[in-house]
Amino acid sequence: MSAKLSMKAKVKNEVASWDKRLLLFFVAALFVLFLVLNREANTFLPDARLYPYVMTIMGIFLVALSVVRIILGREPKLDAQSGKDQEETEEQTRNAYRKIVAYMAVFCCFYFSIWVVGFRISAVVFVFSFIRYFGHSYLRSTIYALMGLVMVEALSRLLSLELPPGFWHLLFAD
Amino acid sequence: MFDSAIQALQILTQPDHFLFLFLGVVVGLFIGILPGLGGMVGMALLMPLTYGMDPVSGVAMLIGLGSVITTSDTFPSVLMGIPGSSGSQATIMDGYPLAQKGEGARALSAAFICSLVGGIIGALMLSAILPFAVPIVLALGTPELLMISLLGLGMVAVLSGRNPVLGLLATTMGLILGSFGTAPTSAVYRFTLDTDYLLDGVKLTSLAIGLFAIPEFIALLSKGGAITDKKTDLGAGWMQGLRDVMKNKLLVVRHALIGAGIGFIPGLGNAIIDWINYGVVIRFAKDKSQFGKGDIRGVIAPESANNAKEGGALIPTILFGIPGSGSMALLLAALVIMGVEPGPDLILTEAELVFVIVWSIAIANVLGAAIAFILSGPISKLAVIPFYKIMPFILLLISVGAYQATSHIGDLFSLLVFGVLGCIMRQTGIPRAPMLIGFVLSTPVERYLWQVTSRYEMEWLTRPGVLIIGALMVFIIGFSLFSSGRKTKSVGEQE
Numbered sequence: 239m240s241a242k243l244s245m246k247a248k249v250k251n252e253v254a255s256w257d258k259r260l261l262l263f264f265v266a267a268l269f270v271l272f273l274v275l276n277r278e279a280n281t282f283l284p285d286a287r288l289y290p291y292v293m294t295i296m297g298i299f300l301v302a303l304s305v306v307r308i309i310l311g312r313e314p315k316l317d318a319q320s321g322k323d324q325e326e327t328e329e330q331t332r333n334a335y336r337k338i339v340a341y342m343a344v345f346c347c348f349y350f351s352i353w354v355v356g357f358r359i360s361a362v363v364f365v366f367s368f369i370r371y372f373g374h375s376y377l378r379s380t381i382y383a384l385m386g387l388v389m390v391e392a393l394s395r396l397l398s399l400e401l402p403p404g405f406w407h408l409l410f411a412d
Numbered sequence: 413m414f415d416s417a418i419q420a421l422q423i424l425t426q427p428d429h430f431l432f433l434f435l436g437v438v439v440g441l442f443i444g445i446l447p448g449l450g451g452m453v454g455m456a457l458l459m460p461l462t463y464g465m466d467p468v469s470g471v472a473m474l475i476g477l478g479s480v481i482t483t484s485d486t487f488p489s490v491l492m493g494i495p496g497s498s499g500s501q502a503t504i505m506d507g508y509p510l511a512q513k514g515e516g517a518r519a520l521s522a523a524f525i526c527s528l529v530g531g532i533i534g535a536l537m538l539s540a541i542l543p544f545a546v547p548i549v550l551a552l553g554t555p556e557l558l559m560i561s562l563l564g565l566g567m568v569a570v571l572s573g574r575n576p577v578l579g580l581l582a583t584t585m586g587l588i589l590g591s592f593g594t595a596p597t598s599a600v601y602r603f604t605l606d607t608d609y610l611l612d613g614v615k616l617t618s619l620a621i622g623l624f625a626i627p628e629f630i631a632l633l634s635k636g637g638a639i640t641d642k643k644t645d646l647g648a649g650w651m652q653g654l655r656d657v658m659k660n661k662l663l664v665v666r667h668a669l670i671g672a673g674i675g676f677i678p679g680l681g682n683a684i685i686d687w688i689n690y691g692v693v694i695r696f697a698k699d700k701s702q703f704g705k706g707d708i709r710g711v712i713a714p715e716s717a718n719n720a721k722e723g724g725a726l727i728p729t730i731l732f733g734i735p736g737s738g739s740m741a742l743l744l745a746a747l748v749i750m751g752v753e754p755g756p757d758l759i760l761t762e763a764e765l766v767f768v769i770v771w772s773i774a775i776a777n778v779l780g781a782a783i784a785f786i787l788s789g790p791i792s793k794l795a796v797i798p799f800y801k802i803m804p805f806i807l808l809l810i811s812v813g814a815y816q817a818t819s820h821i822g823d824l825f826s827l828l829v830f831g832v833l834g835c836i837m838r839q840t841g842i843p844r845a846p847m848l849i850g851f852v853l854s855t856p857v858e859r860y861l862w863q864v865t866s867r868y869e870m871e872w873l874t875r876p877g878v879l880i881i882g883a884l885m886v887f888i889i890g891f892s893l894f895s896s897g898r899k900t901k902s903v904g905e906q907e
Contacts, residue, residue, distance in 0.1 A: 257839060257841065258838060260836065260840050261840040261841070261842075262837050264840060264842075265581075268581070274586070275468045275588065275603060276604075278603060279602070282595070282600055282602055283598060283600050283699060285573060285595065285597045285598040285600070285862065286595035286597060286598050286600035286602060288604060288861070288862070288865070289595075289858040289861060289862070290588065290591045290603070291588050291590055292590060293584060293591065296583045297581070297585070297588055298582050300577060300580050300581040300582065300584055303577050304577050304578060304581055304690070307575075307577055317630055321614075330853050334634055334820045337633070337634040338630055338631075338634050338839070340836060341630045341632060341633050342831075342835060343631075345626065345807075345828065345831060346828060349811075349824050349825065349827070351823055352811075352821070353824075353825075357811075357812075361808050364804060364807075364808075365804040365805075365808070368800065368803070368804045369800075369801070369804065372800045372801075373796075381447070382801075382804070385805070386804060386805060388810055389805060389808060389809070390812065392631075393808075393809070393812045394812070397461075397463075397805055397812070397816055399812065399819065400816065400819060401812070401814055401815070401817070402821050402824070406850070
C-alpha cells in the first residue's frame with residue numbers, strides 16, 4: 239500500500255516537474271519581454287507612456303514573485319484546467335508533451351503553407367493529410383478534403399472575403 | 413423600461429434576428445455536446461461572423477450560443493461520465509450513476525427542465541435588477557469606474573485559477589497586450605514591432621481563438637483520436653424526470669437563484685458554480701445516503717444553477733462593462749465590433765439592445781431545451797464522433813474567422829502565436845480568461861486612468877467611492893494570496 243502511495247507521489251512530482259520547468263522557462267521569457275517593453279515605454283510621449291510603463295513594471299514585479307513561488311514550490315502541483323490524470327506515468331507524460339509539440343508543429347506548418355501557397359491549396363492538403371494520417375483511405379481522405387474546400391469557398395463568398403493567395407502567387411504576377 | 417422590453421421582444425422575433433438566435437442555439441448545442449469544448453470556444457468560433465452584423469442579430473446569436481451550452485453539455489456528463497463543459501462536472505456525480513442504472517433519460521429530462529427554468533430565472537433576475545441600476549450608474553464618476561474596472565480585473569485574476577499570482581500575471585499580460593498599437597489618449601504608436609499590422613494593435617479575434625480554441629484542439633487530439641469509445645444509451649424515464657422536477661420545484665428555484673447570484677461575481681466560472689450548488693444540495697438534504705449513487709437532486713441542483721448563471725454574469729458586463737468571464741469578455745468585444753460601446757452608458761442609450769439580451773437568454777433556453785428533448789437520440793450520438801474528423805473543418809472555420817478581422821496574413825500568424833501561447837498557459841496552469849479580460853479592458857482602463865489623472869491629479873484617490881472599492885480590492889486580492897499561501901503550505905506538510 240505504502241509502495242503504491244509513494245509511486246503515486248513520485249509520478250505526481252514528475253508530472254509537476256515537467257510543468258514546473260516549462261513554467262519557469264515561460265516566466266523567464268516573460269521577464270525579458272517585460273524588461274524590453276518597459277525600456278521601449280520610456281521612449282513614448284508622456285501621455286502615452288504612463289499606462290504601459292506602470293503595467294510593465296507590474297508585470298516585472300509579478301514575474302519576479304512567480305519565480306520565487308515556483309522555486310519555493312508554492313505553485314499548484316497540478317492544474318484543474320489542464321485536466322491531467324494524476325496517475326499517468328512518466329512515460330505517458332513525456333508522450334503527452336511530445337504529442338502536443340507534434341500537433342503544434344502540424345499547425346505551424348499549416349499556417350506557414352498558407353503564407354507560401356495560399357489558403358485553398360493549404361486547406362485541401364491539410365484536411366487530406368490529417369484524415370489520411372488517422373488511417374482513412376485515399377478516397378475518403380479526398381472526399382473530406384473536397385468538403386473542406388467547399389466549406390472554405392462558401393465562407394469566402396458568404397463573408398465576401400479575399401483569402402490569401404500565397405507567396406507563390408507573386409511568381410506569376412506581371 | 414417596460415416599453416423598451418416590449419420593443420426588444422418585437423425586434424428579436426423578427427425572422428432575420430430570430431434566425432441568428434436559432435443559429436446560435438444550434439451551434440451552442442453542438443459545441444456543448446463535444447466534451448472539452450466550452451462556451452469560450454463557441455464564442456470564439458462565432459465572434460468573427462459578427463463583423464458588420466446588425467447588433468441585434470449578433471447579440472442574439474452569441475447569447476443564444478452561450479445560454480444553451482450548459483444544456484447540451486449534460487449529454488456526455490450523464491451518458492458517458494465525461495463533462496461536456498466545465499459547467500457540468502458535478503452533474504456526473506449523480507447523472508452518470510442514473511444512466512448506469514438505465515435511467516439516463518430520467519436524468520436528462522430533469523436536467524433539461526431545470527436548465528430551462530434556471531435560464532429563465534437568470535433572465536428574470538437580470539431584468540429585475542436593470543431598473544434599479546440606472547441611478548447607480550448615473551451616480552458613478554470616472555474615478556469610481558476606474559476602480560470598479562480594477563476591482564473586476566483583480567477578482568477575475570485571483571478567483572479564476574488556483575494560483576492568484578499567476579492569475580494576476582495573466583491579467584497584466586492582457587493589459588500590456590492591449591496597449592499595443594495606437595494609444596487611446598494620443599496619436600502615438602506603441603510596441604508595433606515596426607510592422608503596419610500592429611498599428612491598430614493586437615486583433616481580438618486572433619487572440620481569443622488562439623488562446624482558447626487551438627489549445628483545446630491540441631489537448632483533445634493528444635488524448636487520442638476518439639473522444640470516447642463508450643456507448644450512449646439514453647435509457648428510460650423521460651416522464652419520471654419531469655415528475656422529479658415538479659416534486660423538487662423549490663430546489664430548482666433555490667439553486668437557480670444561487671447560480672444567478674454567484675454568476676454576478678466576476679471570476680467564478682461555471683465549474684465553481686456547479687460544485688458549490690452540488691455541495692449546497694447535499695448540505696441541506698435530509699437524506700444524504702443516495703448522493704453519488706444516482707440521486708436526482710444531484711442533477712437538479714447544478715443544472716438549475718449553471719443555466720441561471722448566465723443572467724447573473726451579464727449584470728456586471730452590461731452595467732459596468734466588466735466581463736466576469738472569458739465568454740462575457742468576448743461578448744463585450746463583439747459589441748465593439750458591431751459598433752456598440754459597452755459600459756455604463758449602455759443601459760441608458762441602448763436599453764432595447766439590453767432587453768434583447770434578456771429575451772435572448774429566455775428564448776434560447778426554451779429553444780435549447782426543446783431541441784434537446786426532441787432530438788435527444790441523434791444529439792447524443794454526436795458526442796462519440798471522433799474529434800479528428802471534425803477538427804480540420806473547425807480549424808478552417810476559425811482560420812477564416814481570424815483572417816476576416818483585417819484580411820492580413822498577420823491575422824493568421826498572430827492566431828498561431830496566441831495558439832502556442834495558449835498551449836503553454838494551459839499546460840502550466842496559467843489561467844487564460846484573465847488575460848483575455850485584461851486585454852478587453854485595457855483600453856477603457858487606460859482611458860479612465862488618463863481622464864482621472866489629468867482632471868483630478870491625485871485628488872481622486874481621496875474620493876469615498878474610490879476608497880471603499882480600493883479597500884475591497886485590497887482585501888480580496890490580499891485574502892486570496894494569503895489563503896493560497898496557507899493552502900500550499902498545508903499541502904506541503906501533508907506530503
